[in-house]
Structures are given as structure tokens and as C-alpha cells.
Amino acid sequence: MIEVVGYLHAAVIVSNLDRAIEFYSHTLKLKRVDRLLNYPGAWYQIGDFQIHLIEDVNYQNDRVDLTKSTRNPHIALEIQDLDVAKQQLLLANCVVKMSSSGRPALFTQDPDGNAIELTCLLPSP
Template sequence: MQITQCLHTAILVSNLEDAEHFYSNILGLSKVERSLKYPGVWYQIGDVQLHLIVDTTLSTHLQNPEKWGRNPHVAFSIANLDDAKTKLLEHNCPIQMSASGRAALFTQDPDGNIIELSQV
């Protein structure tokens, strides 16, 4: 077997409207068309897609609430960490700076899914 590319990652969300607001308006991701019959939204990020799939019974809890990066998460490269931090705080999004000292922070979407933003 030879894996040649990552195509997408999927995140479960309980409320599609809240999730779309976070991923579209706060993170600024671009939606792509999808023709599936179950509720969700797809976003294109470079060569990879992020799929939001609705699960109204979703119950998220952190295995490690003190270190968000030690939980399942998706990581995005960003151009400016300070700008990202400012925007997240303006929208009352929780943030936790990376404990490693690198230029990265963690935030949570409305369902508590962890998102890492890393200035590379």
C-alpha cells in the first residue's frame, strides 16, 4: 500500500448553522459544492477538504482539558498568529496558546472540536 495524498478530514457537529458561522465567517474557509443527501458542509483548504457532518446526538468532551493539543484536533497553517488570535477573541472564541512555545494556538468550534492554528 502506498498512500499518496490526504483528501479530507471529517468533523462531527451538532448544529450546522453555528458550525457554518464559525468555519465560514470566523475562520474564513471557502465552501465547496456537495451533492449528498445528509446534512453537512464541505470546505476546501488547499488540496484538502474539511467535511462537517451533522450528528444531533453529538457529545464532545476533552480527554485532556488542560492541554487542548493533546486531544484529537485538526491543524491549519495561518499567515499571522496575532491576527488570528485577535479575530477569535473578538468573536468570544476560547483560545489556548501552544504549551510548546511555538507560534500556535488552539481554539474550539461551537461543539468543542479542537482546531489548531499554527504560524509556519
């Protein structure tokens, strides 16, 4: 029997690494860490978890449409303040769709259309 004991990373395909780095580093303010692989990409550390950006210049993500539903493949990240996150994303001209469940969460997309859920598990200050 396979016994899963933890999680390591999620790989996200992007078509333009520089544009993705701008989003993940500056809009989401994630901590970029060193990587020792010989193909284009970037890694980000969040606690014990990593997001691995992998560049494929031919990548086209036409499956996710946040205007129709938040039920899409996505990465979910915990945040401290939902209102601050929403304002930062709107200032960066990102799509923002509040969770239809009523819980304190929103959905956005990176420049390639990969969906990201931001959830505040603690009440906003």
C-alpha cells in the same frame, strides 16, 4: 503494501450545522464548496484538502478540554498571522490557548468543542 500518496479530507461531527457553518465560514473564513450528498453537512476547501462537516444532532464532545491540555485530537491549519488569528478568535468569544511548546501556534475549538490548531509556519509580518 498500502502506499498512501496524499490526503483528501477530515470529517468533523457537529451537532448544529448552522452554528458550525457560522464558525467555519465567518470566524475561520474558510471557503465553502458544493457537496452532492443527501445528509446534512458542509464542505470547505483548503488548498488540496477539505474539511467535511457532518451533522449529528445528538453529538456531544466531552473529551476535549483546552484549559487542561493542548494534547487532544485536532485538525491543524496553517495561518499567515498568529496575532490576527488570536484577536479574531477572541472577538468571536472563542477559547484560545497558546501552544505550550513555544512555537507560533494556538488552539481553539469550534462550537461543538472540536479542537483546531492554528500554526504560523512563517514569521509574523
